[in-house]
Amino acid sequence: MNARAPKGTADMLPGVARAWEHMTRVAQDLFARYGYEPIYTPLFEHTEVFTRGIGEATDIVAKEMYTFEDKAGRSLTLRPEGTASVVRATLEHTLVPQGSSAKLYYAGPMFRYERPQKGRMRQFWQIGVEALGSAEASVDAEVITLLVRYFEALGVPGERMTLLVNSMGDEACRPAYRDTVAAFIRGHAADLCDECKRRADTNPLRAFDCKNPGCAATMADAPVLRDELCDECAAHYAAVKVHLDALGIAYIEEPKLVRGLDYYTRTVFEIQAEGLGSQNAIGGGGRYDRLMQEYGGPATPGLGFALGFERTLLALESAGVETPAPARADVYVARVDDSVSEAVFGLVQALRDDGIAAEMDHQARSLKSQFKQADRLGTRVVLVLGPDEFAAGEVTLRDMNTKEETRVEIATAAEAVRATLG
Numbered sequence: 124m125n126a127r128a129p130k131g132t133a134d135m136l137p138g139v140a141r142a143w144e145h146m147t148r149v150a151q152d153l154f155a156r157y158g159y160e161p162i163y164t165p166l167f168e169h170t171e172v173f174t175r176g177i178g179e180a181t182d183i184v185a186k187e188m189y190t191f192e193d194k195a196g197r198s199l200t201l202r203p204e205g206t207a208s209v210v211r212a213t214l215e216h217t218l219v220p221q222g223s224s225a226k227l228y229y230a231g232p233m234f235r236y237e238r239p240q241k242g243r244m245r246q247f248w249q250i251g252v253e254a255l256g257s258a259e260a261s262v263d264a265e266v267i268t269l270l271v272r273y274f275e276a277l278g279v280p281g282e283r284m285t286l287l288v289n290s291m292g293d294e295a296c297r298p299a300y301r302d303t304v305a306a307f308i309r310g311h312a313a314d315l316c317d318e319c320k321r322r323a324d325t326n327p328l329r330a331f332d333c334k335n336p337g338c339a340a341t342m343a344d345a346p347v348l349r350d351e352l353c354d355e356c357a358a359h360y361a362a363v364k365v366h367l368d369a370l371g372i373a374y375i376e377e378p379k380l381v382r383g384l385d386y387y388t389r390t391v392f393e394i395q396a397e398g399l400g401s402q403n404a405i406g407g408g409g410r411y412d413r414l415m416q417e418y419g420g421p422a423t424p425g426l427g428f429a430l431g432f433e434r435t436l437l438a439l440e441s442a443g444v445e446t447p448a449p450a451r452a453d454v455y456v457a458r459v460d461d462s463v464s465e466a467v468f469g470l471v472q473a474l475r476d477d478g479i480a481a482e483m484d485h486q487a488r489s490l491k492s493q494f495k496q497a498d499r500l501g502t503r504v505v506l507v508l509g510p511d512e513f514a515a516g517e518v519t520l521r522d523m524n525t526k527e528e529t530r531v532e533i534a535t536a537a538e539a540v541r542a543t544l545g
């Protein structure tokens with residue numbers, strides 16, 4: 124048997140899993156302040172949900188999906204991202220009846236068959252929000268601000284983050300722009316890679332994302348959509364910027380930011396962080412006003428973002444920020460000899476029932492080794508129970524910070540521990 128996790132996946136060992144839990148907790152607290160509610164959708168969907176929503180010609184759909192047939196011959200796909208599923212669920216359960224709105228957030232694993240490298244996995248973890256039902260520019264600014272505030276709340280230093288914003292236009296102005304870019308690609312075919320040349324026919328805007336230095340240099344001279352936005356899109360984009368300016372959110376306009384999914388309309392944005400190498404986008408998103416109609420639903424504007432856990436952790440590590448790692452136990456109950464084993468077992472349970480994180484030895488360790496284990500666990504208090512203490516109905520409480528020892532009654536040990544913990 125191959126005992127290694129599949130390529131591009133990683134076990135979340137306790138240190139990293141704790142960081143994930145911390146990140147989801149911070150998200151829950153912060154997102155609630157902005158009115159978001161949790162939603163959990165299945166990890167797989169009918170393949171169509173992604174092919175129709177994300178777009179056949181995108182890298183995700185064309186190359187990266189984990190698609191399989193179930194035993195009944197249905198084509199199913201492990202979700203490569205969260206938005207398509209949330210919009211599908213919103214439609215199925217009529218979460219946004221005409222004229223209303225919903226704010227939803229999710230957290231969980233996503234799956235893309237990509238070439239693994241630093242910050243790029245085949246199973247990775249995302250946290251995301253979707254704000255459905257509003258076409259107003261103020262909600263674009265609110266969602267962007269929430270993403271910035273979230274990274275700040277985690278401790279990513281502001282000076283190590285760059286917020287990029289752009290408008291991708293809509294069905295009124297983007298088709299003509301796509302043709303313009305396709306013509307540009309054909310006119311510069313000699314300077315572009317084969318993939319970019321093919322993109323002229325399939326998805327010309329993706330040529331802006333090509334990592335090939337020659338292509339990047341050539342595409343730098345391509346016409347930008349900002350200059351060709353229709354009046355409505357231009358006004359919307361201007362209003363988003365006014366709202367961001369009003370809040371003092373720093374951003375850079377990046378006319379070449381196109382992001383890899385077809386469903387985006389108008390506002391798109393991305394936050395890049397230092398210290399990650401080429402996979403430096405820690406989160407991003409955009410508006411998708413036509414996605415619900417793509418699924419046969421009523422016109423329902425919406426936008427959202429998704430941020431990646433692994434890359435956010437890399438950003439925190441490279442900035443020297445430690446994610447909080449709470450002590451695994453507050454109190455360790457040590458046993459002097461076997462005569463008090465059952466009393467120790469009972470005391471640990473009583474402390475836990477009282478809401479205190481308590482631990483004891485289950486491996487017949489010596490008293491000295493029990494103290495060492497308490498050290499490893501980082502407990503602030505050790506309670507030592509020996510036959511003498513037990514006979515007197517007491518236990519010795521050792522404050523591991525001050526090294527002071529006091530005898531306390533077993534019956535009130537929880538109170539004494541709490542007083543020491545402060």
Ligand code: AMP
Nearest residue numbers: 242243244247404405406429430431434
């Ligand atoms: P996207 O859904 O492509 O807009 O990605 C949103 C965020 O998810 C990115 O900014 C990354 O932080 C993260 N992400 C996307 N793809 C991967 C991947 N293959 N491995 C790790 N993180 C990823």
